[in-house]
Amino acid sequence: MPEHLSHVGAAGTVCYEGYFAGAIARLHAEQRYRVFADLERIAGRFPYAVLHAHEGPKEVIIWCSNDYLAMGQNPKVIDAMVATAKRLGTGAGGTRNISGTNHPLIELETELADLHGKEAALVFTSGYISNQTGISTLARLIPDCLILSDARNHNSMIEGIRQSGTEKVIFRHNDLVHLEELLRIAGRARPKLIVFESLYSMDGDIAPIHRICDLADAYGAMTYLDEVHAVGLYGPRGGGIAERDGAMHRIDVIEGTLAKAFGCLGGYIAGGAMLVDAVRSYAPGFIFTTALPPPICAAATVAIRHLKASQSERQRHQACVRRVKTELISARLPVMASDSHIVPVRVGDPAKCKAASDMLLAEYGIYIQPINYPTVAKGTERLRITPSPCHDDIMISQLVTALADVWDRLGLPYDKAARAAE
Numbered sequence: 001m002p003e004h005l006s007h008v009g010a011a012g013t014v015c016y017e018g019y020f021a022g023a024i025a026r027l028h029a030e031q032r033y034r035v036f037a038d039l040e041r042i043a044g045r046f047p048y049a050v051l052h053a054h055e056g057p058k059e060v061i062i063w064c065s066n067d068y069l070a071m072g073q074n075p076k077v078i079d080a081m082v083a084t085a086k087r088l089g090t091g092a093g094g095t096r097n098i099s100g101t102n103h104p105l106i107e108l109e110t111e112l113a114d115l116h117g118k119e120a121a122l123v124f125t126s127g128y129i130s131n132q133t134g135i136s137t138l139a140r141l142i143p144d145c146l147i148l149s150d151a152r153n154h155n156s157m158i159e160g161i162r163q164s165g166t167e168k169v170i171f172r173h174n175d176l177v178h179l180e181e182l183l184r185i186a187g188r189a190r191p192k193l194i195v196f197e198s199l200y201s202m203d204g205d206i207a208p209i210h211r212i213c214d215l216a217d218a219y220g221a222m223t224y225l226d227e228v229h230a231v232g233l234y235g236p237r238g239g240g241i242a243e244r245d246g247a248m249h250r251i252d253v254i255e256g257t258l259a260k261a262f263g264c265l266g267g268y269i270a271g272g273a274m275l276v277d278a279v280r281s282y283a284p285g286f287i288f289t290t291a292l293p294p295p296i297c298a299a300a301t302v303a304i305r306h307l308k309a310s311q312s313e314r315q316r317h318q319a320c321v322r323r324v325k326t327e328l329i330s331a332r333l334p335v336m337a338s339d340s341h342i343v344p345v346r347v348g349d350p351a352k353c354k355a356a357s358d359m360l361l362a363e364y365g366i367y368i369q370p371i372n373y374p375t376v377a378k379g380t381e382r383l384r385i386t387p388s389p390c391h392d393d394i395m396i397s398q399l400v401t402a403l404a405d406v407w408d409r410l411g412l413p414y415d416k417a418a419r420a421a422e
């Protein structure tokens with residue numbers, strides 16, 4: 001029976017509500033229906049937040065924020081946002097094609113181009129949009145372009161590739177042998193775009209950027225790198241993993257976000273002046289949507305400038321990461337191998353992953369969102385912990401004690417032997 005016939009309402013008409021109820025029921029059946037915590041972060045007291053729980057408001061500690069360096073509560077960043085709102089108002093007042101560009105957005109793009117050592121940068125309303133419309137526009141401007149995409153690429157890149165309508169091949173995650181095989185099959189003459197991330201945010205592993213660039217050089221491919229989880233966090237000026245590895249100049253397009261380590265909102269690409277001008281002129285996700293509000297632009301600029309000069313946030317962040325990993329490992333909690341600030345702890349079951357998260361929040365005042373399918377593969381469900389410069393030693397030991405308690409109560413597996421932290 002065709003599916004629409006199973007949703008017959010009064011007088012033989014379609015019962016639309018039934019489709020939505022069915023969709024939600026499927027998620028419940030697979031134990032991956034999502035509930036969002038109702039929170040108010042407390043500026044000046046990160047990682048504390050007020051949780052609006054059934055019983056009423058209570059204070060909790062957030063361990064899963066992507067505001068990795070707590071720049072969202074940095075007084076200079078907040079002041080820039082407030083002062084700019086008072087001077088220029090709240091919104092941008094239109095798309096840049098219709099209403100021009102507010103000056104703070106020009107300053108932001110100049111700052112971003114400088115951050116990545118590129119001729120130009122273009123800001124979008126989110127990192128998601130920058131990937132989606134950036135990749136699809138670039139690929140459409142290159143006739144017969146073949147996109148080579150890492151198997152673990154973020155959904156925003158996958159959507160960009162899909163929207164481009166160009167041919168794509170997927171290489172196994174960070175697998176240089178496979179990538180080279182696909183480049184060889186495509187041949188040197190064909191235009192090719194390699195699309196990948198520097199730091200994969202669910203496992204915390206890092207791409208071999210130089211070696212991917214070596215292959216791009218050998219086979220004449222362009223490179224597009226998503227540095228969303230690395231900008232602000234790595235490199236002497238917060239330019240990301242490519243800056244840390246001395247590879248920024250080898251990448252054609254660097255894409256990043258203003259919403260994670262920079263604590264604001266928005267996304268961007270940085271690259272050659274002609275390439276950026278072409279995207280500006282052809283990308284529907286840029287042309288047909290209102291520009292980022294001036295207060296956000298000004299705040300992001302201050303955050304970027306601050307992290308270009310200051311090492312202390314990055315140092316305290318990495319120190320906290322090392323400490324969290326070491327303590328979890330010595331408690332034999334199953335920390336997954338990670339080369340970065342992402343600390344995933346394996347649960348391997350969607351219902352138990354959610355139960356662990358619920359218990360931590362309700363009984364220990366610790367918020368760690370469960371990460372289930374489709375964000376990660378089934379069977380690899382996990383708690384994804386993101387330490388920050390604001391988590392202190394007491395919070396870390398409370399976290400480890402709470403996790404061990406929850407592990408015991410749910411009968412979750414421990415690692416057999418304590419390992420060394422990477």
Ligand SMILES: *Cc1c(COP(=O)(O)O)cnc(C)c1O
Pocket residue numbers: 126127128129131154156197201226228229257258259260266267
């Ligand atoms: C979060 C994320 C994005 C999207 O960035 P937003 O600014 O949040 O829209 C893009 N790529 C990756 C890898 C991400 O994790």
